[in-house]
Amino acid sequence: MDLFVCAECGTELTAPMSRVALPVHTHYGAWEELHPPLMEPATYAVDPRPTGPPWRLWEEVGEDEAARQGVYAPVPAVSFGARNRIVIAPGDSRSMALIPEKCAGYCQGLDGRDGPNLACEGCGRAVATRMDDCGSWQELWLEPDAVARRPSGHPAGPTPGWADLERAEHRVTPVEPDGSWSRRWEAAVGVALAHLVATTEGRPVTLPSGPVADLLGHAVARYLPDGPGARSVGLAGPEIPPPRPRPDVLLVPRHPLTGAPWRPLGDEDAVVPLDSGVWAYLAHPGETSPLPATGVLPEGVLRDDYPLPPRPWRQLTPHHCAFTETLVRLPAVRGPRLRRYHDESRRP
Known part of the structure; x- marks a missing residue:
């Protein structure tokens, strides 16, 4: 099993977890509803595509640059966020604190519109984004350049198959x-x-x-x-x-x-x-x-x-x-x- 630590100071930021496939429904919830956690306890997944802010309008991006971001037909805006962000259940997080000025949301929680809203308690670096607003599953996204994966020392369970x-x-x-x-x-x-x-x-x-x-x-x-x-x-x-x-x-x-x-x-x-x-x-x-x-x-x-x-x-x-x-x-x-x-x- 793996755990994730702060890349800056080494503080452990998660419980031990095993990797699974990214859920198909990750980015698609129902409006005006509270949702359960996206991930099962003690599991994490990685999204290889760019997600989250910053966003750029299709008109200023153009087809070729959009295609490099994995978008092949016109959309209102194209994400230029990080690739390979790691999603976990909020309950598997450790030693992180909310950044008050980054806690915007629509009506029922946080939506991550301002980028990472959780900081490492060890050094204060922004390391993750908590999302739980309406239309979103309860999830916590670790920023790939702010964390490092380490062996947890705990034996892994059976590999999903x-x-x-x-x-x-x-x-x-x-x-x-x-x-x-x-x-x-x-x-x-x-x-x-x-x-x-x-x-x-x-x-x-x-x-x-x-x-x-x-x-x-x-x-x-x-x-x-x-x-x-x-x-x-x-x-x-x-x-x-x-x-x-x-x-x-x-x-x-x-x-x-x-x-x-x-x-x-x-x-x-x-x-x-x-x-x-x-x-x-x-x-x-x-x-x-x-x-x-x-x-x-x-x-x-x-x-x-x-x-x-x-x-x-x-x-x-x-x-x-x-x-x-x-x-x-x-x-x-x-x-x-x-x-x-x-x-x-x-x-x-």
Whole structure:
């Protein structure tokens, strides 16, 4: 396991932690809501792309410089913040104090608009940014040039791998206990749809029957047209081989440790990566029926020992920012067909 120390004075700034893949929903929360921590306790992740301030307007940046920042289609502003920032759960932080003049936020917490707002208690250097405002998961970002990674001396736990997807606790249910759609699902579906649009160049698709069509059908219909020449989509992953004949596109999980998409051995055809917890639910939803294993209950009789699953009042809708911000970061959007799709989708 690792821990992070102040690069200036060596003060320990975190608890021992293990690295995992950056969550797909990292930058996409729900407005006017308080969120739980982004990261599980004793874990950290690294974001390789530039994030946070300073920001520069697209008009002054231009396409070539924006592309060097990993943005391939017009956006209001491009981040020129640090790459490889480290995100942890706030509860895993140590020996840091808030910088009062850097604690701006919108309404419910801190949003990091002024840059790092936490200082090392050992030397006073700004080392991290706490974010917990509405629309943001509770998270703490360590600045890569202000901290150093060190071995903690604690033994590491089992390395996350494909086998984790078989565990019931790895599955992310699509509906929250209050009956609303999971914010993680909304973000994950938005990200996956951007990859699907890029892979198919905005052409129609057909989804496999079952959980994929039931849960994702409405979302796909919002972003892809109906019509002839549809690309077929299938679900595949560890212990679930691709259907035969192979669909044009496979929905596959991201690796829990590396974030890399799963692929069938020797298969280089199109895949669309999904949040591993979301994929695990689609592949292994578990028991969801309130009916007994054999026979049926009398007409009008409901069991009182099996709670009915909550039902949202609307169909699952992707997080639109997750979709658009993912799409502009895919190099394929520079192609004429996808660029036209992107430009038309931005029109009011």
